[in-house]
Amino acid sequence: MSEFDKSVSEKIDLLKRQLLKLMPEPTVLKVAACKLTMAHLQHPTSPRCSIYTPLALLILQGKKHSVLGSEEMEYGAGQYMVTNLDIPSTCHVSEASPEKPYLALYVELDSGIIADLLREMLLPKLTGGIHRAMAVAKVETPLLDAFLRLAELAEKAEEEQKIMAPLVLREIHYRLLTGAAGDYIATLNTVGSKDNQILKAVEWIKNNFAEKINVDDLAERFGMTASTFYRNFMKVTTLSPIQYQKQIRLNEAQRLMLAKSFDAQKAAYAVGYESATQFSAEYKRRFGLPPARDIKRLTA
Amino acid sequence: MSEFDKSVSEKIDLLKRQLLKLMPEPTVLKVAACKLTMAHLQHPTSPRCSIYTPLALLILQGKKHSVLGSEEMEYGAGQYMVTNLDIPSTCHVSEASPEKPYLALYVELDSGIIADLLREMLLPKLTGGIHRAMAVAKVETPLLDAFLRLAELAEKAEEEQKIMAPLVLREIHYRLLTGAAGDYIATLNTVGSKDNQILKAVEWIKNNFAEKINVDDLAERFGMTASTFYRNFMKVTTLSPIQYQKQIRLNEAQRLMLAKSFDAQKAAYAVGYESATQFSAEYKRRFGLPPARDIKRLTA
Incomplete structure (x- = not known):
């Protein structure tokens, strides 16, 4: 194990503890003041x-497993994992046991902070290629340090959280931007890309979401031809605009x-469906059960 | 040695390294972007x-030794040591050797950050007593951690310093405000005190400084009777207003x-003296040598 990996694994141990x-x-x-959520699952x-x-x-x-459209990812x-889009995904914790529980933490990303930092940063030339809606990377020490400080802050008094959390969160955003998923x-956050x-x-x-989608109009609104828009939308989200909306x-x-x-029926109309039957069929295809039974299961 | 002191001394060792x-x-x-100055003297x-x-x-x-008016302090x-006033002081490094060099670091304090933090903090009731212009306290882990991060930042690239230094400096100010010298x-920074x-x-x-001082006018300007003003000024600075101005x-x-x-002569008039002879005499009393010889010594 290299000195570098040792330091990473020691810090991961500190965070686990x-x-x-x-x-x-x-x-x-969930520690709202720190915009931090932590999970311990067995x-x-x-x-x-x-x-x-x-x-x-x-x-x-x-380990966690995510499906994004036609793509599957497992990370441990x-x-x-970073996602910077509101993106529909199917995911589950795939490895967890009482002996070796799943331990993970996440912070919400703030586009205001990202825009701020990008203005201050001398970015390397962006690759220009279009990216998937999710990125997975190996954690490095500076990011780990910042996550550790945020998790330590989670047990501190309200005042300390209020003052320190914005500082640590800003650092986390900066470490993300300079890390492997920074590009x-x-x-995604560079206007014009x-x-x-x-x-x-x-x-x-x-x-x-309740409005009728017309791809030609959307493409025009976002300054692309319909075919470029459609192709790029698929690349990022793995879904067509209509599928995404659905x-x-x-x-x-x-x-x-x-x-x-x-x-x-009320839900179907509220989100823009014109037919409750079509809604039920598509709902079942997505969630595995028709609406009423799915809700019964989820509230059981 | 308690667990607590051990952690402090380990972190001091890290900072020394x-x-x-x-x-x-x-x-x-001096690392300007970090508002940090570090000294290694033998x-x-x-x-x-x-x-x-x-x-x-x-x-x-x-160790360092400071004389503030009639008061002497040695700290190691x-x-x-915190001072939050522009205060005249005579000081020197009193303990340093090639085997055990004097190692120290300081940050400039920013009254804007302090005012900002004070607005966000739920301060305990201030003691209300009037304070000396300097305070000395024992360092605690959170402040040490922040100093360590700043000293680590001193070797980083300009961009990282530009983005991270304001965060670490804000934390240092917060740790100072919640530490033993916080009161x-x-x-000092609470309006109305x-x-x-x-x-x-x-x-x-x-x-x-070049204007003629009238204690009655000053006292009125700062909302006190002349005698209260004079007494409080002496308590904080150990000097009378006239001595301070001198x-x-x-x-x-x-x-x-x-x-x-x-x-x-030009310097004497520029700072408000009306007599070059009086200036020379007072200069010698303060710096040990008459002006021309002192400057010669300092530029030798």
Whole structure:
């Protein structure tokens, strides 16, 4: 083991100890003031569809499996996953046991901080290639140090969190931008890049999910020909704009049924479906069960 | 040695190693982007009069001796000195040898950051007592950690310094405010406190050193009776307003002769003296030699 890897593995051990100190029992712990969520799980979980919001997730022990469209990724101890798009994904914890629990933590990414840092940074020329909506990289010491400080902050008094968390979070964003996934984050956030145009298109669809999509109009709005737009959108999200919208609609419908007790028909219309039957069929295809039964299962 | 002291002494060792790495030979090294100055000295220095600007100085090895008016202070390894006023002081490194060099580092304090932090902090009730212009305290782990990160940053690329230094410096200010000298810094910077009024009076005199001082006018300007003002000014600075102004004038005159090659007479008039003879006499009392000979010594 090189000196470098030793330092990484020692720091991962420190972080594991800190997480187990904060969560001696299996649980998911959110520390809002630190924009930090930590997980300690002792069994694999079932695949679950959800929309990833922009985040950086670091795995300390165990493994996680994500499906993004047609792509599958598995990442484990010492790796982190970054996504900087609101992207539908099916994922689950694939390796966890009482002897060797899944231990992981993630922070929400803040596009304001990223824009700020990009203005201050002398970036190497971006590769210009279009990127997938997720990136996986091996963690390095500076990022680990910052994650460790944030996890230590999680047990501190409110005032210390309020003052220190913005500093540590800004450092985490900077370490992400200078790390192996930095090019991915920078390109997505660089105004004028194709990735950034797609990021904006994704945001637009997400915020207007109930509207009818016309690819020609969207392409024009984001300054591309319809075919370039379609191709780039597919590259980033692995989905067509219509498929992306459908997943956003179905997730939103599920949320409305769970959080606001909408019935299936009301949810279907609320997210832009014109036919409750079509909604039920597509819902079942995505979540495995028809709406009512799925909600029953989730609230059981 | 308690667990706590052990962690402090280990971190002091790390900091010493870092300073010796940056300065293998005796020198004083300033890293402007980090607002950090580090010293490695192998011999005691002669007492030198100077105006301390607001700073926090941490001693890692060796000792330093400061005279503030009628008060003497000696502080050494594991102690830090904070001053938050522009205060004339005579000081020297009192313990240093080739075997055990004096190793220390200081950061400039930023009143904007302090004001910012004070607004965010739920401060314990300030003691209300008036404080001396300097405070000495035992260093604690969080402050040491932040100093260590700053010293590590000193060898990093310009971009990393530009982005990370403000974060680490803000943390250092916060750790100072929550440390043993926090009450001192907070009171001086809390608008309306007597300390803060004196701080402002000190600033006023410093910025208007060539003007004639009238204690009654000054007292009125800072909202106190002349006798309260005089008493509080003495408590904080150990000097009367007139004495303080004299020291500022003499230091400024020395600076003008050194940096701008003014002769003694031109310097005397520039800082507000009406008599070159009186200037020479007072200069000699402060610096030990008459102006021309002192400058010759200093530029030798």
